[in-house]
Amino acid sequence: MTSAAVENIAVTRFREYLRINTSHPNPDYAKASEFYKKYADELGLTYWQVELPQNRVVDLITWEGLEPTLPSIMLYSHTDVVPSFPEHWKYDPFSAHKEENGDIFARGAQDMKCVGIGYLEAIRKLKTAGKRFKRTFHVTFCPDEEIGGLTGMIEFVKTKEFEKLNIGFALDEGIANPGEEFRLFYSERNVW
Amino acid sequence: SLTDENPWWIAFQSACKAANVELQTEIFPAATDSRYLRKSGADMIGFSPMNNTPILLHDHNEYLNEKVFIRGVDIYCKIISALANVEV
Numbered sequence A: 001m002t003s004a005a006v007e008n009i010a011v012t013r014f015r016e017y018l019r020i021n022t023s024h025p026n027p028d029y030a031k032a033s034e035f036y037k038k039y040a041d042e043l044g045l046t047y048w049q050v051e052l053p054q055n056r057v058v059d060l061i062t063w064e065g066l067e068p069t070l071p072s073i074m075l076y077s078h079t080d081v082v083p084s085f086p087e088h089w090k091y092d093p094f095s096a097h098k099e100e101n102g103d104i105f106a107r108g109a110q111d112m113k114c115v116g117i118g119y120l121e122a123i124r125k126l127k128t129a130g131k132r133f134k135r136t137f138h139v140t141f142c143p144d145e146e147i148g149g150l151t152g153m154i155e156f157v158k159t160k161e162f163e164k165l166n167i168g169f170a171l172d173e174g175i176a177n178p179g180e181e182f183r184l185f186y187s188e189r190n191v192w
Numbered sequence B: 001s002l003t004d005e006n007p008w009w010i011a012f013q014s015a016c017k018a019a020n021v022e023l024q025t026e027i028f029p030a031a032t033d034s035r036y037l038r039k040s041g042a043d044m045i046g047f048s049p050m051n052n053t054p055i056l057l058h059d060h061n062e063y064l065n066e067k068v069f070i071r072g073v074d075i076y077c078k079i080i081s082a083l084a085n086v087e088v
Ligand SMILES: [Zn+2]
Pocket: A078, A111, A112, A145, A173
């Protein structure tokens, strides 16, 4: 069948990312960092890291805007995933097995590696179409969200580097919906 | 805050409309890294472009269909373009 011959590049990158075992209790963050760096090179974007205490890093891929002094936009996702019990799975949870109908099975397929790759593949399409924007985008990959963020985001927001990002707006994860609609979470500011 | 006067929110909504994305808006649960980001003062939205998909986060046999995923990329194209042009 010729129709199944070429996989969409976005799907290929998604499955590659899903195969990196970033599951607690020992997420392979080093391998994820390598993946991000290579990806940034491929897209012609800047890859960099912010070091956190306890041997953790935040990985960033930046698409600089034409007016970099404007508040930027953070496209957030977390690198880590929760543990899985392979004996309850149809396929190995880090095989990213794709069934005939296109269902891709993996720990992280929904929460939230689809989002991280979604941002980057959207940027690939926009760049390929020759788009340039005024604002800078920071695709941001954080560690340890699934264990409460104490060694991840909570440390990152305290850094000088975070302050310098000058974020005006951020996107984070939502959740799947079995129906036609898409679920969206919003909040009043400073409710905590 | 994300009121109807917030330019980020207006841009986000119009991008979704252009992509035929029907939104079901909800108050954010306090369980993700969003809580730390929001504390820093950034406006934000929690959104993963997955419809027609059973909720399987943290569950066995977590999966996503590639067509849903590919549509998600196109939705992000619209959202990113819209956010980039917001005047604040
Ligand atoms: Zn998550």
